[in-house]
Amino acid sequence: MWNMGQEPLAPSQVIAEDDQHQQTGDLGMRHEDNCSLYNMTGGDFYPDNSSQSNFTFPEQSLDFYILLPVMYSVICAVGLTGNTAVIYVILKAPKMKTVTNMFILNLAIADDLFTLVLPINIAEHLLRYWPFGELLCKIILAVDHYNIFSSIYFLTVMSVDRYLVVLATVQSRRLPYRTYHAARTTSICIWLWVTLIVLPFFIFASVYTNELQIKSCGLSFPQPERFWFKASRIYTLVLGFAIPVSTICILYIGMLHKLRTMNLNSNARALNKAKRKVTIMVIIVLAVCLLCWMPFHLATIVALTTDLPQTSLVIGISYFITSLSYTNSCLNPFLYAFLDDNFRKSFRKMLECRAT
16 A cells, blocks of 8 residues: 555654555655655655664654645645636636637636645645545545646647647638637547546545554555556656657647748738737746646656655655645646736726626
8 A cells, every 4th residue: 555645754754564565754745646756765665674764753844744734725725716716707708718718717627626625635734644534535636636637738738729820820721620619629528538547546546544543545556566656657657747748849849840941921921919929828838837847757757767765855855846746736827817918807807897
């Protein structure tokens, strides 16, 4: 059983009871992917019958015990408020019903779903055990993984859309099938695809009682556990990063190549101002997403190839990587507000209407 839940131990206190089970203080970073460097390295997932580390709870985790709930609370409050505002504006403002905004709407829904489960992370961290039952354990782990996969796949679809728009513009062509309805259908397909990807994590999630008789929420892999753990890491890395990011890179390289090689002396001289702004916004949102999630996926590679010592530095980096990936869920609304004039105007207009 791989512990994803919370234990009454310091983050650096690793106890290897036998060749199959080992406990750590996860401090609320539930799904195994977001445990990043710390829980993906050393004895935590690769039991070696080693002794307990030299760190003690007061020395190592008191700051984390206080700091993490504060950080998660801020991310939850800001993310929930911002993404709910994005959803409200796109659904209510007629000018916001565009193909790009349909994908942005679904990004905001995915981020909202994730921020809704953060209070449960905080509660588990403070209680230091899992009190919420089997079903909620499965749901929380599934939502955590929805956050990993849905964001990158909606950004991939947005990149495909930008490529088609840029290509059609420089070639003076129209895109008759690029409609709001088509974007909605595509979004439904993305959600179905992500659900299929996340389904194994929902199935393997379970509540169990560890050697200290503490209830924890985690992933219970069949034997051999080490093989299935590595398989889950590779599964997430390939489907959640390698394939979509490679697709995005190919699209933008192709887009730049087309723009540089085509003769733009006709009516298709360049993208007009509005289309350029949308393209720039998509690129910036994509860049921020990659910035927040790249360390997490690099940590996965490190975990699969290296056995790092469980030092306070490694543990601190682990928590930083986790918090950085979580932060992405509350940044997008600020990017839309800063980069999209229509969003700002629509949001301001709705506030004025409610005030009057």
